[in-house]
Amino acid sequence: MTYDFDLFVIGAGSGGIATARRAAQYSAKVGVAEFDRLGGTCVNRGCVPKKLMVYAANFPELFTDAQGYGWSGMESSFDWEKMITAVNNEVDRLNGIYQKMLDNSKVEVLRGYGTLVDSHTVLVGDKQVTADKILIAVGGHPIKPNILGIEHAITSDDIFNLKKQPERMVILGGGYIGSEFACIMNGLGTEVTQITRSDMILRGFDDDLRKEIQQGMINHGINVINNVELIAIEKDAEGIKVTVRKDGETEETVVVDVISLAALGRKPNTQNLGLENTKIKLHDGSIVVNEYSRTDEENIYAVGDCTNNINLTPVAINEGRAFADTVFGGKSRTMSYENIPTAIFTMPEAATVGLTEAEAQEKYGDRVKIYRTRFRPMYYTLAGKEEKTMMKLVVDQNTDQVLGAHMVGTNAAEIIQGVAIAIKMGATKANFDATVGIHPSSAEEFVTMR
Incomplete structure (x- = not known):
């Protein structure tokens, strides 16, 4: 035919x-x-x-x-x-x-x-x-979930079409899209509240990475409300009111100009x-x-x-x-889904590749060893800020293979992209240790952790 x-x-x-x-x-x-x-x-x-x-x-x-x-x-x-x-x-x-x-x-x-x-x-x-x-x-x-007053909310797609910058904004959801937009709007001067149902943002990522980012966002002035059980939205003369209930009974109301459903699923x-x-x-x-x-x-x-x-x-x-x-093309091949690197462009920035600590422990148990470092990068010393960078390697002690790498800090995406090549090739902790670091840089910490 x-x-x-x-x-x-x-x-x-x-x-x-x-x-x-x-x-x-x-x-x-x-x-x-x-x-x-x-x-x-x-x-x-x-x-x-x-x-x-x-x-x-x-x-x-x-x-x-x-x-x-x-x-x-x-x-x-x-x-x-x-x-x-x-x-x-x-x-x-x-x-x-x-x-x-x-x-x-x-x-x-x-x-x-x-x-x-x-x-x-x-x-x-x-x-x-x-x-x-x-x-x-x-x-x-x-998607827009079934929340009372949801018609007053916009989706993440709509943020790029806002004609006026909101003075006050609520981000519903704690995924990477919501967290990124919370940081963007906060950095541009909007008063931001981020509301999540979980005990921390960024469910599915490594726990150390999640803690570091959430605390960093709070330090930068974002109001993060976790463990929310119920959300109701209504509009009146003051603006849009978002009322949340957490811990079974405590209620809190935030009044804003715009509500963005940035991370409640797709x-x-x-x-x-x-x-x-x-x-x-x-x-x-x-x-x-x-x-x-x-x-x-x-x-x-x-x-x-x-x-x-x-x-x-x-x-x-x-x-x-x-x-x-x-x-x-006559070149039979399939997509490999192992060790796909990804970045979260929050403030602070984060990037990750391979298994989280929890995933590695579930798969390998006591064989897993964690190497972790947390420090203030040189850049912030003269700036007088206490911004921290966190780096972490997840290693299989039996084979010495590096199973995962996670970073929170400036240029995390650029650094993890290179680390991802090594992990994709099956690099061991000994390979990392044998690599000469570039000094002074944050990236060198990945080859000096002991």
């Missing part, structure tokens, strides 16, 4: 675009359906605009720190509208770049919502196309895709795939957040490229 395309991709986010371009390199005829902006969550509502806002939020600290190094004090004001405009202009520029990349790869972009008619047919708007292989890469979206965008017209199976709303990203429909695949595996942009990109290499 002759098809319109060798591969048709539903969704032009990072994973979909990477897959389309890789398949096109193997001379496949590729089409992509996208009803929104190119680049998906990462480029438009996530990684890129968020990191630009992180940079903006860091400047007040730098202005203060400079005085310890002999620079005179300065007065500076912040223009929210100017920053948001600059951030969105950069997003526009990146959208143009993605379009050029797809054009240069001879990938045809169809503007509209892609719906499966059957296992080889996709309806995009009023146009129907056929394809030998179909890839679903539709990502996910933030769901795959699997609604209205026409999945019922195929053999594709779902689990809790996520598309079920095997190690080759193949669904139960032999010629349909899925990558990225819609599979709810590890929801990180580089993971979606690598899953897609592995699929393209296997199906169109």
Whole structure:
């Protein structure tokens, strides 16, 4: 049978675009359906605009720190509208770049919502196309849980479109997205309260890392309320009131301008895709795939957040490229999910790779040995601040292999990226010890811990 395309991709986010371009390199005829902006969550509502806002939020600290190094004090004001405009202009520029990349790869972009008619047919708007292989890469979206007064809240996607900087803001949720936005808004001068149901933020990360970040955020002026059992939201003449109950009876009310649901979960965008017209199976709303990203429909695949595996942009990109290499490049390979590094762009910043202490102990028991250091980096001595950096190695004593590395402190992401290579290659603690440190640097602590 002759098809319109060798591969048709539903969704032009990072994973979909990477897959389309890789398949096109193997001379496949590729089409992509996208009803929104190119680049998906990462480029438009996530990684890129968020990191630009992180940079903006860091400047007040730098202005203060400079005085310890002999620079005179300065007065500076912040223009929210100017920053948001600059951030969105950069997003526009990146959208143009993605379009050029797809054009240069001879990938045809169809503007509209892609719906499966059957296992080889996709309806995009009023146009129907056929394809030998179909890839679903539709990502996910933030959810609004069933909380009284939830209609007065915005999602994390909406923060980038706020026309005016809030004077007071509540962040609901203690995940990495909520924690990052709490730090961003606090750094920009907004009075921030972060509310979580857990006893600490960042559930799932190493406990030492969680404690260090939460305390650092509190030290920077963020009001963190943990162990919340009930949340109610109402709007009156004073603003938006958020009332929480904790410890069974204690109630606390915070009045704010804006409530952001930044970290109360995300769901795959699997609604209205026409999945019922195929053999594709779902689990809790996520598309079920095997190690080759193949669904139960032999010629349909899925990558990225819609599979709810590890929801990180580089993971979606690598899953897609592995699929393209296997199906169109004759290079059969699968995505490895072991030792994937990740960063949390809070203040202080954190990054991690490999097993947490708890995960290692559950797997290896008494064989686990922890190496930990906590110190004030040289930079803060003249700045006169007590900012701390924490580093930690999780080691299997029987094999001496480093199972995990965790860091909280300045440039954590840049440092852990290099450490991740060593851990991915199976480095031992002896390998770390035999490496000469770069002095003076914070990174050298990873090779001097004893």
